[in-house]
Amino acid sequence: MNEMASLILLRDLSRVFSRGGEEIRALDSVSLSIQSGEFVAITGASGSGKSTLMYILGLIDRQTSGSYYLSSTLTDSLSDDERAMLRNQRLGFVFQGFHLLPKANALRNVSMPLTYAGAYGGKISAAEAESRAQSALERVGMGDRLRHLPKELSGGQRQRVAIARALVNNPQVLFADEPTGNLDSKRGQEIMDLFCTLKEAGVTIILVTHDGLLSRQTKRQIVMKDGQVAEDSGGGTNVTR
Amino acid sequence: MSPGELLRLSAESLLAQRFRAVLTMLGMIIGVFAVVVLVSLGQGAKNYILSQFEGLGTNLIIIQPGKTDRKSSFQAPIGSAQKKMTVSDITALEKRALNLEAVSGVILGTASVRYEDALSNINIFGVNEQFPLILNLTLGSGDFFTREEDDFGRRVIVIGQNVRKDLFGEDSPIGRRVKLNESEFRVVGVLGAMGNKLGLDLDNLAFVPTSAALRLFNEDKLFGIRAKASAKVRVDDAVEEIKEILTERRDGADDFTIITQVAMMESMETILNMLSYVLGGIAAISMLVGGVGIMNIMLVSVSERTQEIGIRRAVGARRRDILSQFLVEAVALSLLGGLVGVAAALLVTHGAFFFFSSFDMRPPFWIIGPAFGLSISVGIVFGVWPARKASRIETLEALRYE
Numbered sequence: 005m006n007e008m009a010s011l012i013l014l015r016d017l018s019r020v021f022s023r024g025g026e027e028i029r030a031l032d033s034v035s036l037s038i039q040s041g042e043f044v045a046i047t048g049a050s051g052s053g054k055s056t057l058m059y060i061l062g063l064i065d066r067q068t069s070g071s072y073y074l075s076s077t078l079t080d081s082l083s084d085d086e087r088a089m090l091r092n093q094r095l096g097f098v099f100q101g102f103h104l105l106p107k108a109n110a111l112r113n114v115s116m117p118l119t120y121a122g123a124y125g126g127k128i129s130a131a132e133a134e135s136r137a138q139s140a141l142e143r144v145g146m147g148d149r150l151r152h153l154p155k156e157l158s159g160g161q162r163q164r165v166a167i168a169r170a171l172v173n174n175p176q177v178l179f180a181d182e183p184t185g186n187l188d189s190k191r192g193q194e195i196m197d198l199f200c201t202l203k204e205a206g207v208t209i210i211l212v213t214h215d216g217l218l219s220r221q222t223k224r225q226i227v228m229k230d231g232q233v234a235e236d237s238g239g240g241t242n243v244t245r
Numbered sequence: 246m247s248p249g250e251l252l253r254l255s256a257e258s259l260l261a262q263r264f265r266a267v268l269t270m271l272g273m274i275i276g277v278f279a280v281v282v283l284v285s286l287g288q289g290a291k292n293y294i295l296s297q298f299e300g301l302g303t304n305l306i307i308i309q310p311g312k313t314d315r316k317s318s319f320q321a322p323i324g325s326a327q328k329k330m331t332v333s334d335i336t337a338l339e340k341r342a343l344n345l346e347a348v349s350g351v352i353l354g355t356a357s358v359r360y361e362d363a364l365s366n367i368n369i370f371g372v373n374e375q376f377p378l379i380l381n382l383t384l385g386s387g388d389f390f391t392r393e394e395d396d397f398g399r400r401v402i403v404i405g406q407n408v409r410k411d412l413f414g415e416d417s418p419i420g421r422r423v424k425l426n427e428s429e430f431r432v433v434g435v436l437g438a439m440g441n442k443l444g445l446d447l448d449n450l451a452f453v454p455t456s457a458a459l460r461l462f463n464e465d466k467l468f469g470i471r472a473k474a475s476a477k478v479r480v481d482d483a484v485e486e487i488k489e490i491l492t493e494r495r496d497g498a499d500d501f502t503i504i505t506q507v508a509m510m511e512s513m514e515t516i517l518n519m520l521s522y523v524l525g526g527i528a529a530i531s532m533l534v535g536g537v538g539i540m541n542i543m544l545v546s547v548s549e550r551t552q553e554i555g556i557r558r559a560v561g562a563r564r565r566d567i568l569s570q571f572l573v574e575a576v577a578l579s580l581l582g583g584l585v586g587v588a589a590a591l592l593v594t595h596g597a598f599f600f601f602s603s604f605d606m607r608p609p610f611w612i613i614g615p616a617f618g619l620s621i622s623v624g625i626v627f628g629v630w631p632a633r634k635a636s637r638i639e640t641l642e643a644l645r646y647e
Binding site: 097105130 | 246247249250257258261552553555556557558559560561562563564640641644
């Protein structure tokens, strides 16, 4: 498989935090690649580095060393604004605690990323943003809750709104951090089913979870341990050097 | 983020915390209200006082016995003169000063005026027949006394409106005799309703000829001299003439002080403008307090909304987007507060004018412009720090902030 065609390609990626003079290697020389359309679960114990990996892949955090290519673009030297643009145009996030704006209704929450698109040359009118937000909400089965505030929605519904927000810009990669962590198993399974549907529609999904039950539903599992890739079921695509 | 979206965002955010927003704005409302009202009050007072001066005639020249170097003083020290000011000074000025339209001595005293059973204690001014010209006095009925009446020492009197009412009620006083202390005076005229001029209640006094006043108060000197220049542009020439004539008559000593209306008005205007600025300055401090209130609330807001900042950054907001979001919110607070403050100030000052039309303290409508600008400035100055703080929060930390 051609490495450079990978959607995500990591080479010797390390992330070192220093806390009180002590160095913590959250990620230690991680190299891997993920292809477009994959549904990947990154698992591992708490402190294994799986969240750090997701934040770096999501261009929210920066690695200390190593290289990260996102669809063949080297992201290492990108400015803050350029990274913000990539997050806005190509990535979508579903956070553990939903992270919805409490005072904004579902529609406003979902259209929010589009209000920043104008800065990157793709100005979207308020009306268009609203209609795109509406179709994203319909896609996750929330078409009948457009004007509800987060507090008026159940946990599962909130997570669907969060997923709709992550999808509204048609991202190349959808990141989900413990997306079922705050849900009971039935609601959790519904969310997983939704991800599977999205995967079928061609969205690349990277799921971070410590829940083995969830991770087994994905085609590929990457197990992190002590900042390194301990196991990768999609071994064929793993970069070895 | 488009300006429209920014405005919508700050409107939503302020509406979400309505009570807090109103309280925060209150600081600005009070500040701007105080600035506009106090400056208006100062300007109103200035215009009022200056118009009082103008009413006395801008050509007025006041000559007091005694020397003072202080140009802006209102009154020279009384009793410090070496040489008395007398009627002969008036005669000399009348004869020799070419730039004077009128000149009169002034003798001041109080006396009881009696007519039948009515009694009134009032101020008596001993002046000559030119005095009405100097102070722009008008007669309601009868005539002012004449030069002949003065020269012959006639005991005649011109009374103010209120004196007439007190003594005569609705009867015509012309030709009646009143008792001033123990002397009989014949009423020859009544002043028109003049009201107050510079603290001088022209309705509650009476004028008698100089010679009669000197006898009445057993005086031989004048309290002072009042003169009127023939034109406003002649005031300076007239002052020079008076100086020359009076100095000559005092063997070279300039033992007197000349105050012109122009100089008085100039110094008054300076003082009153200063008053406005001081009032405005004090009020501006309350505006600063309002600004600090906005900064305080914005800092609270930034810390409360740390997670929101993280979410926005995660989905593509740049640092400057976050900065503008919080800055616009701060400016919206101060601007709204400022506009409400101006509106309240306009309402109050125009309302006050409606009820007390003699004192006009209405600010001009262009005050809205500077108030607008000042409010925006306060919002920017006090909003920029919280906004910068918001924009500098790291996305990852903000997302994990609970």
